[in-house]
Amino acid sequence: MTAFDDALLAPDSDLVGLTAAICDIPSVSGDEAALARAIEAMLRARPHLEVIRDGDAVVARTNLGRERRVVVAGHIDTVPIAGNLPTRLAGTAEPGTKGTGDVQGDDRVLWGRGTVDMKGGVAVALALACEIGTPGVEPGVDLTWVFYDHEEVEAARNGLGRLARNRPDLLAADFAILGEPSNAGIEGGCNGTMRADVVTHGVAAHSARSWTGENAIHGAAEVLARLRRYEPRTVEVDGLAYREGLNAVGIRGGIAGNVVPDECVVTVNYRFAPSRDEAEAEKHLREVFEGFDVTVTDSSPGARPGLDAPMAQDFAAAVLAVTGGEPMPKYGWTDVARFAGLGIPAVNFGPGDPLLAHKDDERLPVAELAACRDALRAWLLG
Structure with missing residues (x-):
């Protein structure tokens, strides 16, 4: 197990080093304890935060008396390591000075499991959690930072789902941002x-x-x-x-x-647009079968886009100003659906190309770390 050095993860450390350190603590689903302890230790050292541990999930909150609260969440587990x-x-750019903007324009790339899904987003959230809410860096909203376990496995074990069932008060908010990779x-x-088993039956016999x-x-x-004959739909939902x-x-x-087998099971996975609920799916x-x-x-x-919420519109404008990114749909399932189920508008926003998630050549452009941090920081402080 890679040793954890809290000094390396100090809020004024280089954002690339922070991301690498988080990734280098192996945390395949079910083995998140070491990383959860490291995150907890880092956050408990910051007096402006109230820190709660639930299993291998860590929640940190400001209590500034603001009228509105925003949740920023990310899962700390990964799929299995593949060498x-x-x-x-990799790259030739020289690291810039530490602090905001330190890797803007940097052409380096950080390679490794978790860089995209989704420890780049976790690093951004950790850096901002340590900074925002300290004297002189006060946000216009109260903040809840959630770092949770077991996202890459079956839904019943999901750490955010556990919090939603057992401690919904910790997730109460007016708006939520999930740091999943979104370029x-x-x-x-x-x-x-939805996963389902489609079963065919026969009669057993000697071959x-x-x-x-x-x-x-x-x-x-x-x-x-x-x-093979199935033609999937493309469905427009809220634009x-x-x-x-x-x-x-x-x-x-x-x-x-x-x-001769008397049973065969074909497991199918259906990805359905958020215009359908689970019963309809x-x-x-x-x-079909x-x-x-x-x-x-x-x-x-699924979850509808949620972009009609005023806070979502404000955040989208802030992101557009920094990164130039127009809102897009999320094709994969993410925990924004859990926030939607709690009645909280939520969006995905994080560094990295989602097409590289779970790939052996998973890699993250360093410049995207700063772009995400700067956009989120500007919006929270604005």
Whole structure:
């Protein structure tokens, strides 16, 4: 385990070093404890913050008596490491001076697991949590910073979901920003996601006498054919176009090399536009696979863009002024849906290309770190 050095993560440290240090503490889902302890120690050293630990989630709050409160949240876990830690920094640009703007215009790239999904966003939030609310750096809103566990696994284990169930008071806010990678622009809402098992049945038999049985794996050919013929929709929701998708993501069947299998299971993943709720999504799946047994195994609702909320519009204007990024839809599922379920408008905003999330060559342009930090800082202080 990489040693944690709180001095390295001091608020006036280089933002690139902060990001690298966070990434270099391995925190695959289920193994976030070391990073959670490090984040907790860093935040407890700041007297302007009230810090609460819940499992491997860390919540830090200002209590300045402001009329409105904003949540800035990010998950601290990653998918499994693929030989891509520790991080490495590539490029020729010289680091700038520390502080705001220190890496603007920097052409370096930070490589490694978590740089995009989503420890770049976590680093931005940590740096600002340590600064904003200190004497002379006072925001116009109260702030809640949430660093949570178990996002990259099934929804039932999600740390933000746990907080929403057990401590909804910690998430109470007028607006929320989730630091998921969005190319330093705003991505509104998110698609919903549903996994289901589509089951075919047969009759078991000895493979030497296969005519006495019925092969369930062969029967799955029709399931796959329907998937090949399926034409996903593009749906406009509140001015943003969301692309749907329906794909087989797993198949299993058979118990031995000489037995005709009597069951085959095709696991499918449906990504549905936020215009549909979970019940409508399940109904659609059952229509697509009519005639087969369909069992939903995991589901999370989508979220509408939320860009009609006044605070969201103000934030979008601030981001546009700094990064030039116009709001776009979020195709993948994110925890903005949990905030939407709590009645809190929320958007995705963080450094990194979401197309590089979970890839072995995951990498983050250094300049995007500063762009996100500066846009968020300007809006919070403005």
